[in-house]
Amino acid sequence: MTPARASGDVARKIFLIATEESGDRLGAQLMKVLRQRLGGAVRFEGVGGQSMAREGLASLFPIEELSIIGLAAVVTQLPKHLRLIRETARAVTQASPDILVIIDSPDFTHRVARRVRARDPSIPIIDYVSPSVWAWRPGRARAMRAYVDHVLALLPFEPQEYRRLHGPPCSYVGHPLTEQLSTLRPGVEEQKRRNEAPPVLLVLPGSRCGEIRHHMAVFGEAVGRLQAEGVAFELILPTMPHLLEAVREGVKGWKIAPRVVVGEQEKRAAFRIACAALAKSGTVTLELALAGVPMVTAYRVGAVEAWILVRAINVKSVILANLVVGENVVPEFLQQDCTPENLARGLREILTDSPSRRRQVEAFARIDDIMSTGNQPPSVRAADIVLATLRKSRGAN
Template structure:
């Protein structure tokens, strides 16, 4: 029997990482004869999955940005479907990025009704817009969910669901050396170090870097020897580097390769909300969270979102372990004050870091590797298809 052909579709940096992990796990099971095609970023490309277009342009936040990009998204959906029609895969795994991948799912279902469609990361229907569970159930054959609380929402709609866990809970920090990071960047062991993580989407970089610059200006007055490091995520690295170079003070640029070492080296992290908050918690560093989208999208979101928090470990712990500053509250004054609280009180910072770690256990830290579980589930779906 010939090896299966599997198409992976990722539209953002986080999805690219998930896709790469899944691809490697699938190859371990099937062997080099496994055929992988799809849409993704540099991590998937390094494994031989060449994307027909640059996914950076699909990193979209908010309704307004979505409307502006509608024509481009529609074109990229069509190109993705054409790739599926040309390759005729046995299964298509659609990774995160709800707005893009649900359109791709519906179009592939119409064009290739017999292909197995698998969604990897479902919409957070427990936080907002629960009707999306039914929409997804009608569009795909199987869901690979990140958290146990996801499953009941989709299974009620008849969608078979496998809980695989979050890859952020399985980050290998064993090789991350904070002391070595400080030495490499000429940062004294006792110097206060703030790590800034502005995001991985172009719109996040555009909205947040100016806020962070003004925040750091205030912090440098309070902490004379404050050192600053800024993570430049792969898909937005040149944009981040260019913006930070224009700051009137020095900031160390951190590549993806040294990101975890920087997390361990930092006294406090200031981060744009996202998966990275879980990774920072894994490193044992306390943090402050910020987030901004366009005002109209935010006004609409406030009507739809029911969750009290946006950071996953805050949601899991049902408390604001790490302080969150959203939209109009994400001001340089507020952020500087929150960072100062942690930077000036090491005992308080340690208590927060300890609480973050405790809640990671509730979220599934230490459970089996998500990429391995996801690969097993994909192959089970394919086996069931062949059997029927």
């Protein structure tokens, strides 16, 4: 028998699940707004990291337990992964919360949500951060209707995609990057440096060790080729502390040594003076677009993963910046096209006042309007939908 749901003046119980740092930050902001909205009459339970812990969440387990790197690790850690899914789903149903909010990490959170819906259909479920149903495995959207009541989208084109794919209701709440524009865009002195010679060229090979392994050599050859051709530039490679060793090892064979800067603040400072960038595809392309930095993008994976992705991906571009602005203004060189020659040629164009560079700059100038959420921060819009879903559910019970 399912325990009775909280009612009257009893504090609302909200269960949240976030298993990666980015989701943890989203969850913390959501918790903060929900507490403000509910006047403190709320209890949080679930899974989260340090940011959510600071907002009062005692996580069921450390999210680091789900950090899996490499194929061999996936195989050896799979039993533990499945056990944590079972235990988390059991904890949700035992807690009988007023609502469950799953945040990103669909390989984990969606498996939990399906189990919760099967055991207790009365618990409403919100999915904060849409899986990439518009890029691959589109059938997931329709399948999500069985266990997700509302999707909170970070990208403005996603609600239309959910309607097209007959998925659950989906609302654009905004991307957290739109709240960080002052850290991405140059001040007066930084703009002067951005316009000065030699231009600052950023190299962004990835945020995971595997991505660095796939991209460092070809990125190094590309910038080395540029230098050999007489193109002048100042090279900066932003990275994070846990990747520093892999980056240092990767640049040993480069003909031109980049200035390596470490940490989020240093990365954003580099964005503010950058003229152009060579970047691995991913969220960083949206960061660069918001910062107004033209770029060349690339992506390489192993042969098996490439074989799968080629057959699964069904979009004209894999670059978030292109998808958001609605046209392929950013050149992308994927897999066999990711060569030093192609990358160097693309960089030469955007390091000068070329039509390719101007096209990107003009497209990025529209991005504020495209991603606008009015005067409401994403966390506020997300909290309002969580509470509206909660009230609707309580009214039906």
